[in-house]
Amino acid sequence: MEDFNRIREKLQQFIKKYYFNELIKGLLLFMAIGVLYLIFTLFVEYFLWLKPVARSLLFWLFVIVELTLFVGYIIFPIIKIFGLKRGLNEVEASKIIGNHFPEVRDKLLNMLQLSEGMHNSELIVASIEQKSTELQPIPFKHAVDLTKNKKYLKYAVIPFFIWLLVFITGNISIFTDSFSRVVHYNKVYLPPAPFYFAVLNDSLLVVEGQPFILQVETVGNTVPENVKINFLNESYYLENTGMGKFQYSFS
Structure with a gap:
């Protein structure tokens, strides 16, 4: 039964390689889906400036999604590689191998079925040995093609291109601020004002008795229609001189 034992060893090697392949695929998919979901989460917060309740929901949803992906794509294949959780049995593995090597499909499956039902029958043992000898040269591990994972690589690269683009354009704060x-x-975080005032006067020194014109300009994405100034507990409208510029004359 030496050849038969070797066949079973080769089946176990195939099963380990099968889950190693699943681990590689899982790592690539985790990098693709997981990092893309992280980017999506950060963009949502960046544009919406959510309140604490909504932000807590966004955070815990992110944690749940990432943990689910991590366990499904990485932890499960690892524990199956080390046999900590039941994975493929020999019969299931033989069917996968048979799809790759059609010429051995029936022999391999039949040999395993015979081994399950043998009761020291010399005829059955001889049949198993014969089939084992015929199957010995077949490289079962070749039924797993690791190179097929290349198709997932392009998806894993997408989120890193997004990160690189944001970094190169100098907008990394989109991610860092949103992440924080x-x-x-x-x-509680308050969104930044849509504009701020820049004083255009070279000097704010005033000569007593002389009128003084304060000139300001709005900087930002929004230009207000009216601008007020508080002076001596009174509010006054500034004159709109166009192009986001305003002035007020103190006399």
Whole structure:
């Protein structure tokens, strides 16, 4: 039964390689889906400036999705490689091998079925030995083609191209600021103002008794229709001089 034992060893080697292949595929898919989902999460927070309740939901949903992907794509194949969880049995493995090597499909399956039902029958033992000898040269591990994982590589590269593009364009704060707000989801953050005022005067020194014209310009994506200034507990409208510029004359 030496040849038969070798066949069983080769089947176990095939099963390990099968799950090693699943691990490689899982790593690539985890990098693709997991990192893309991280980018999606950060973009949602960047554009919406969510409140703490919504941000906490976004955070925990992210954790659940990432853990699910990590366990499914990485942990499960690893524990099956080391036999910590039941994976393919020899019969299931033989069917996969048979799809790759059609000439051995029936022999391999028949040999395993005979081995399950043998009761020291010399005829059955002889039949198993014969089939084992015929199957010995077949490289079962070749039924797993690791190179097929190349098709998943392009998906894993996509999120890293997005990160690289954001970094090159100098907008890395899109990710860093959003990540900080998502992680500290209980903290209240206020979105930045759509514009701010820049004083255009070279000097703010005023000569007593002389009129002074304050000139300001709005910088940002929004130009207000009206601008007020508070002076001596009173509010006054600034004159709109166009192109986002305003002025007020103190006399």
